[in-house]
Amino acid sequence: MQASDYPQRPVRVIVPSSAGGTTDLIARIVSSRLAKLLGQSFVVENRVGANGVVGEDYVSRQKPDGYTIMFVPSGHAINNSIYKNIAYDPEKDFTPIILINTVPLAVVARPGLQVEHLADLVSLARAKPERITFGSGGIGSSNQLATELFATQFNLKLVHVPFNGDSPTINGLLGDQIDFAFINVPAVLPYIKEKTLKVLAVSTAGSIPSLPDVPPVAATAPGYIAASWHAVFAPAKLPPEIVATLNRGINQVLSLPEVRSRLAEMGIEVKGGTSDELAGFLHSEIAKWAEIARIAKVKAE
Known part of the structure; x- marks a missing residue:
């Protein structure tokens, strides 16, 4: 498939958390503008459970054709340090598209x-x-x-x-x-x-x-800093031309003054960037949160 051919039908946008939450709000803001830009619907679908594991596991098993993508929070970098027997790897089983924001x-x-x-x-x-x-x-x-x-x-x-x-x-x-x-x-x-x-x-x-x-x-607690983030991923082995189309399109959406002001009003810092930058960021986040989980002794039962 050539980048110019995509998308030819509606794209499902999986949000692995509840409707009305932060990830859901951001996904809907970006998806609605991306639909106008690329000429096809980007339909948000909430698949909730186990801190996002249910939705992410579902996406990991979909065809890498660009018609199923996901908006995830920073839990994507955390879950494998917390839960036993997760069937997917947060790096190997997904294609990074773009870092949306920090919050x-x-x-x-x-x-x-x-x-x-x-x-x-x-x-x-x-x-x-x-x-x-x-x-x-x-x-x-x-x-x-x-x-x-x-x-x-x-x-x-x-x-x-x-x-x-x-x-x-x-x-x-x-x-x-x-x-x-x-x-x-x-x-x-x-x-x-x-x-x-x-x-x-x-x-x-x-x-x-x-x-x-x-x-x-x-x-009150000197030195304390913590933040969440949101990013877009797709199933592993997504063709590079589709990665490029999605990355370019979402970067354009994030550059829109109306989007930037709306997100700023919500306390969100817009990021954007390349898919390779997201891959590197995810790798460092996995290591950081694994260490915090170890210190705090956080494990799912």
């Missing part, structure tokens, strides 16, 4: 939790070991590891409650099922603006444009 996490608490600052949460957790609960997008998710890294710095004994993505985690906070969570800013920003959830900190080195008055975690 900070916000530390948010349920409305009734008696804390106003991150230091209050630390004090409360110290006073109530193994009684303060935190949610995440799943076992081994980047927000679980970000929380474990935070807990390790203060030697906190917390209780982890895994959900299937950002939206269910937010619902858990609103329903008083959990006490706090580190959540991707785009998913939780509306609740922060509406003051239905308490925001305590952000995971970047300093404040961010979308939440300029919120202090960084590093103000």
Whole structure:
């Protein structure tokens, strides 16, 4: 197939996490513009489970013809360090297309939790070991590891409650099922603006444009930095000409002022670049998160 021939029919865009979450939001923003650019529908399909393993396993077994691609969060670099017997390799069984963005996490608490600052949460957790609960997008998710890294710095004994993505985690906070969570800013920003959830900190080195008055975690935990990211992959052995078409198209979408401003408003830093750059980035991320998982002793049961 020549690059000029692709795509000739709708493309399925697999999102291995819940509808309404950060990965889903970004996938829909990019897919809708990519459809206009390439003249075919890019249809988002959510396949949820096991911190993305269900959806990624599905994509790894599809034909490398360009008609099934996936938008994944940084859990793609984490899962093989956490879960036993995963059938796919995150590098060998996928073709890298493009790094979409990086995104900070916000530390948010349920409305009734008696804390106003991150230091209050630390004090409360110290006073109530193994009684303060935190949610995440799943076992081994980047927000679980970000929380474990935070807990390790203060030697906190917390209780982890895994959900299937950002939206269910937010619902858990609103329903008083959990006490706090580190959540991707785009998913939780509306609740922060509406003051239905308490925001305590952000995971970047300093404040961010979308939440300029919120202090960084590093103000309480010196040196702390954590961030998530999103990227596009396809099944292994995707023809280079299709890789080039998708990479070029998505780079064009990411350069659109309307897309850049929309993502910036959500607290997202647009990246883009080449497929080779994504391959190198993924390799380094796998090593980094494996070490964090080892230190925090995170393993799926």
